[in-house]
Amino acid sequence: MRRLYQEAARALCAAHRVVLAGHVNPDGDTLGSALALAHLLRAREKDVVVLSADGVPDIYRWLPGADGVQTGTDRRDFDLAVVCDAGALDRVGASVLPVIASAARLMDIDHHVGDAPFGDLRLLDARAAATSEIVFQLGQLLGPITRPVATCLMTGIITDTGSFRFPNTTPRTFQIAARLQRCGAVPAEIFELVFENRSLAGLKLLGRALDRLQVSGDGRVAWTVLTAEDMRALGATDADTEGIVTHVRAVKTAQAGLLFREIPGGKIRVSLRGREGVPVHRIAARFGGGGHPMAAGCSLPPPLSEAVQTLLAEVRRYLDAGEPSAAGGAVSAAPVATG
Ligand SMILES: [Mn+2]
Structure with missing residues (x-):
């Protein structure tokens, strides 16, 4: 697994124009993991576009970087596409799929390990409670985990574990959450923004x-x-x-x-x-x-x-x-x- 993470980090560092995408009907993990990766890559001066076919639901609009998320783009000049948390490639949505398909290389980062694996580079871990856990481990190689990165990843972990209540929550989940809190994520704020912010x-x-x-x-x-x-x-x-x-x-x-x-x-x-x-x-x-x-x-x-x-x-x-x-x-x- 360690070798895979290093390979993925190398591919991200080598890319110049990166398009990131999550799944339709986006949740906190697909948005949190993609946006965290966007912050990490922009800190490395990469040209980054984040796509979400269904946009950003109200309860996640406050996520750092959410205002820059696009529902599509005419650009087809990406040298790397990264799909986070999608389960299957077609779940990026019809408006996003051609953009992803046009990229020179494709990376799949996911904790859904289904029967339709895709991509040239696959960072898949069914034991991860959230794709955000995987991106955290990748982020340690890309670093630094700034406050916006930590906030995005903590949101993904909190939402995919039902606030650490679901059985997918592991000791590693808590260890990563602890690291994210030390990096500036404020769980109490995230809980309030996500769960006490309903229409x-x-x-x-x-x-x-x-x-x-x-x-x-x-x-x-x-x-x-x-x-x-x-x-x-x-x-x-x-x-x-x-x-x-x-x-x-x-x-x-x-x-x-x-x-x-x-x-x-x-x-x-x-x-x-x-x-x-x-x-x-x-x-x-x-x-x-x-x-x-x-x-x-x-x-x-x-x-x-x-x-x-x-x-x-x-x-x-x-x-x-x-x-x-x-x-x-x-x-x-x-x-x-x-x-
Ligand atoms: Mn997920």
Whole structure:
């Protein structure tokens, strides 16, 4: 692994024009890791562009460097593209993909280790709680870890570990967090900016989702739905749905929590959260989605009620048999967010 980090650091130092990108529906880790890397490279006088097909959600606008993030660019002169936290290359989004594809070299930095590896240089570590952990280790070779770098990386780690609550949190996670705090990141400020900075619409949306919460007869599966009409009526955006599914899984008896959302344009987006021993990414994979064992996502065709029945049946089959059936496979091939 050490050799890989050195190779990646060498490639970054050798590049002049670097384009960085994360995944669609960006979260704190994809933005935090890409922006941290941007700061590290700009300190080395590199010409750096950061792309996010879906822009920057309100709750992350305060991240150092977020104001410079672009949704696309006409430039095709990059000698290195770095994709952070994406899981699969097409998750950078349609507007960003041609830019990434045009770069002379491609680097993949990720803690999602899926079946679609890409890039000439791969810095992949499934044991890392966040891509930001990997970028921290890379940053030690590129240095220095300034306050903006530390703040971006701490945000990625805090959001991907559910504030150090999820089982992906390791002793190394805490060690890196401690180093980041010493480098100037202020966890209390980050918590407040990310978690106590919700829009009124977002909190009302949470209220609707909780009001509709349902639990299966045996209590093992909890789920709720949000309709396109809910979003419209409250003036809520996609970013306002972040974190809602965590409340669904919080039901005492629930081994899996699901949030179904009607997306304008037709599909039903499903966010899945599992408890230890219920790898929901394998259920999501049955429907063309993916993610982590504890957090995954997929899309199903409408109508909403049918999508709910199809997915609940698959979750039940999984809980009964211990693994997903061969059935649900070809429902949707669209890559989706793990949100
Ligand atoms: Mn991540």
